[in-house]
Amino acid sequence: MKDDQRLSRIERRKRELEQQELEASRLNDEQSSNERTDINEASRLKEPDEGAEHPFLNERSPETSKPNQEASKKRRKRMLRMPSFSKPKRKTSRPKSNHATQQPKSSKPSRREVDQSPKPSSKRKRKWKGKVALLLILMLLVAGYVATSPFTFLIMGSDARVGESLSGSRTDSLQLMEFVPRSRTVQNVSIPRDTYTAIPCEPDREGDKITHAFAYGGADCTVGAVEGLTDASVDGQVVITFESFMELIDLIGGVNVTATHSFSEKGFNQTYEYTEGVSYAMDGDMALAYARHRKTDTDGARSNRQTEVMTAVAEKLASPSGWTKIPAMYRFMKEEMGLEMNILQMASVGLTMISNPDVNKMQVEGQDAYINNVYYYEPLEESVQSIREALDLSMWGTVR
Numbered sequence: 238m239k240d241d242q243r244l245s246r247i248e249r250r251k252r253e254l255e256q257q258e259l260e261a262s263r264l265n266d267e268q269s270s271n272e273r274t275d276i277n278e279a280s281r282l283k284e285p286d287e288g289a290e291h292p293f294l295n296e297r298s299p300e301t302s303k304p305n306q307e308a309s310k311k312r313r314k315r316m317l318r319m320p321s322f323s324k325p326k327r328k329t330s331r332p333k334s335n336h337a338t339q340q341p342k343s344s345k346p347s348r349r350e351v352d353q354s355p356k357p358s359s360k361r362k363r364k365w366k367g368k369v370a371l372l373l374i375l376m377l378l379v380a381g382y383v384a385t386s387p388f389t390f391l392i393m394g395s396d397a398r399v400g401e402s403l404s405g406s407r408t409d410s411l412q413l414m415e416f417v418p419r420s421r422t423v424q425n426v427s428i429p430r431d432t433y434t435a436i437p438c439e440p441d442r443e444g445d446k447i448t449h450a451f452a453y454g455g456a457d458c459t460v461g462a463v464e465g466l467t468d469a470s471v472d473g474q475v476v477i478t479f480e481s482f483m484e485l486i487d488l489i490g491g492v493n494v495t496a497t498h499s500f501s502e503k504g505f506n507q508t509y510e511y512t513e514g515v516s517y518a519m520d521g522d523m524a525l526a527y528a529r530h531r532k533t534d535t536d537g538a539r540s541n542r543q544t545e546v547m548t549a550v551a552e553k554l555a556s557p558s559g560w561t562k563i564p565a566m567y568r569f570m571k572e573e574m575g576l577e578m579n580i581l582q583m584a585s586v587g588l589t590m591i592s593n594p595d596v597n598k599m600q601v602e603g604q605d606a607y608i609n610n611v612y613y614y615e616p617l618e619e620s621v622q623s624i625r626e627a628l629d630l631s632m633w634g635t636v637r
Contacts, residue, residue: 385418387630388585390578391474392547393451393459399480399505403455406478407448409529410543413463413471415628416589423589426467426624427540427600433613437461446613456575466601466616468625473578481573482528483521485550488569489562491520492549497542500533502526519546537600544598551590599624 394410397403408430415424430448438454438461439445450462460471477485483505486492496511503509504526511517511527519527528546531539553559554566567583570576578586602620606613 387417389415393476408451418588421592421594423594423596429536431614434466469628475574475576486521486524502530555591
């Protein structure tokens with residue numbers, strides 16, 4: 238019985254060994270078949286297409302390629318059969334050879350190439366546009382600030398007749414106007430022609446009639462005399478003659494003026510009758526006769542009428558129908574009247590007149606006086622001081 242059991246054990250062991258051999262042979266067959274398929278695929282990839290010429294592959298003969306293929310098969314079999322228990326190699330800092338590091342260039346550019354490539358100009362354009370916009374805003378703010386600052390303007394009315402030269406003539410009227418857009422006011426100071434004051438172009442004399450300043454030193458001397466009397470800084474000026482006054486009124490198409498006094502005055506074309514409280518559409522000749530009349534009232538009343546005519550001119554230009562007349566009027570005053578006023582100063586005058594300002598009319602008050610048997614209009618210190626304080630404005634158009 239023991240022998241039978243032993244035999245059966247031996248047979249069982251034989252069968253187990255045979256089974257193991259069969260499984261090992263089957264695994265070997267599968268591995269060899271896998272190797273063959275891998276080799277066939279690798280050779281298929283390496284072989285060039287039919288009809289394609291390759292300068293390196295075509296030079297090799299089939300004889301030299303066969304041993305290489307057999308050696309590669311043997312190496313692959315060894316590698317597949319022998320399990321590798323070796324540790325993975327550590328990466329060294331040695332530089333690889335040129336052959337090992339050569340890789341096919343990709344179509345995408347490297348990061349360095351992208352960084353070195355020229356950036357689109359749209360960002361630069363945006364930066365420039367932002368800078369230009371900022372500059373324009375600053376310029377507009379500066380222009381708005383200047384245009385709304387107080388502006389002092391001197392109107393000199395010469396007594397030169399039609400066809401006469403300005404040289405040697407005297408100022409028949411002097412109107413100092415301060416336009417204040419921020420407070421919507423106009424300070425209007427009338428200076429009588431015989432006012433006794435210091436004249437810059439007459440340093441040897443203590444004082445003289447202010448009307449003589451134009452005869453001795455022209456517009457500059459008159460401006461200096463007005464600044465010395467009122468302590469104001471004159472920013473712009475204009476000289477008006479009888480002829481240029483009429484041409485200016487006709488150029489803008491006439492003005493509408495309501496008479497503040499009843500009188501008659503002879504013009505160059507005819508004699509005009511004016512009734513207090515009646516509105517008249519005046520041309521150049523009629524407006525000049527109204528502004529220069531002084532026989533039946535005072536010199537201050539005549540100055541007020543001149544202011545009324547100038548206000549009517551400003552109102553005409555401020556209306557929509559008068560906007561188109563501004564360029565022609567500006568050229569005419571620049572060429573024929575010696576106007577000294579820039580665009581921003583004109584804007585200051587226009588903004589003030591459009592806002593329907595409050596006109597503060599002032600006049601240098603004085604008393605009759607004779608010095609060396611010559612008549613003068615001697616100004617009162619109280620009147621001059623009140624005018625100086627009214628004209629001394631802050632940057633916001635308020636009295637300091």
